[in-house]
Amino acid sequence: MLLAIDCGNTNTVFSIWDGETFLCTLRTSTHHARTADAYFTWYSTLVAHYGIKAQITDVVISSTVPRVVWNLRVFADRFFNCRPLVVGKPECALPVPPRVDAGTAIGPDRLANVAGAFDRHGGDAVVVDFGTATNFDVVAEDGAYVGGVIAPGVNLSLEALHQGAAALPHVDITQPDKVIGTNTVGCIQSGVFWGYVGLIRGIIGQIKAEYGRPMKVIGTGGLAPLFASGEMLFDTIEDDLTMHGLTVIYDYNKDKA
Numbered sequence: 001m002l003l004a005i006d007c008g009n010t011n012t013v014f015s016i017w018d019g020e021t022f023l024c025t026l027r028t029s030t031h032h033a034r035t036a037d038a039y040f041t042w043y044s045t046l047v048a049h050y051g052i053k054a055q056i057t058d059v060v061i062s063s064t065v066p067r068v069v070w071n072l073r074v075f076a077d078r079f080f081n082c083r084p085l086v087v088g089k090p091e092c093a094l095p096v097p098p099r100v101d102a103g104t105a106i107g108p109d110r111l112a113n114v115a116g117a118f119d120r121h122g123g124d125a126v127v128v129d130f131g132t133a134t135n136f137d138v139v140a141e142d143g144a145y146v147g148g149v150i151a152p153g154v155n156l157s158l159e160a161l162h163q164g165a166a167a168l169p170h171v172d173i174t175q176p177d178k179v180i181g182t183n184t185v186g187c188i189q190s191g192v193f194w195g196y197v198g199l200i201r202g203i204i205g206q207i208k209a210e211y212g213r214p215m216k217v218i219g220t221g222g223l224a225p226l227f228a229s230g231e232m233l234f235d236t237i238e239d240d241l242t243m244h245g246l247t248v249i250y251d252y253n254k255d256k257a
């Protein structure tokens, strides 16, 4: 069985793939100093809690935080006796090579999103991933990653307001009923929520105009559901898109071996 690991700047997600479905999805905060032993203690406790019988034989990793990869490699080697496939490394082939400026170190999460989106929906698509950053990943007709957009993430924006302005509290994001806030928290939530709705709509509109062909719009990442209600921003929302992409990239490399 395959253990797929998606390590973002905020959260690290483990999913066990039995070849047909994800048996479970486990989430922890991303922390570069977490050791292989600490990963296993956490992992084995939850797997036992959910009563999952999984014999992990292979591990695939996407990490937007380079420093965590070393401990995850030790984890795979020590507990599952395998060498993980790490997306973005030269030894990890991609189903379709990206077409971007030479020397660009593309986020492996974006490579996984693109592989997952192409497998499920074909090309001519844009993935909007609400992680620590909000990124838009453009998938060409043939499935190549051809670039996109990186914007500050929702929680990063809220945190920046709090950090930079003495009188602004930390607030959690929610959809405000009105645009005109009548208290400080309401004003901040309005600025970030409705600002984001404008950002998403505006960038998708400009991407489509520049791309020049109809495109599917796929939302994913922690906060995508927040922007789903009533706004018609996405054709579909798929929480497991990055994970699915990891299984696609893994299968591609396995078939080639």
Ligand SMILES: Nc1ncnc2c1ncn2[C@@H]1O[C@H](COP(=O)(O)OP(=O)(O)O)[C@@H](O)[C@H]1O
Binding pocket: 007, 008, 009, 010, 011, 012, 030, 130, 131, 132, 133, 153, 155, 156, 221, 222, 223
């Ligand atoms: N259900 C949720 N409700 C509120 N915030 C969430 C939820 N899920 C994730 N988040 C927040 O959304 C942001 C993006 O999360 P995530 O997609 O895990 O980011 P990354 O992949 O960059 O680690 C983080 O700041 C996280 O705390």
Ligand SMILES: CC(C)(COP(=O)(O)O)[C@@H](O)C(=O)NCCC(=O)O
Binding pocket: 007, 008, 009, 010, 064, 104, 105, 106, 107, 108, 109, 110, 130, 131, 132, 133, 134, 135, 150
């Ligand atoms: C854009 C990102 C920061 C998103 O990371 P995340 O929010 O998932 O932690 C990540 O994909 C990244 O570090 N990219 C490298 C630059 C690039 O993709 O062009």
Ligand SMILES: [K+]
Binding pocket: 008, 109, 129, 131, 132, 221, 242
């Ligand atoms: K991510």
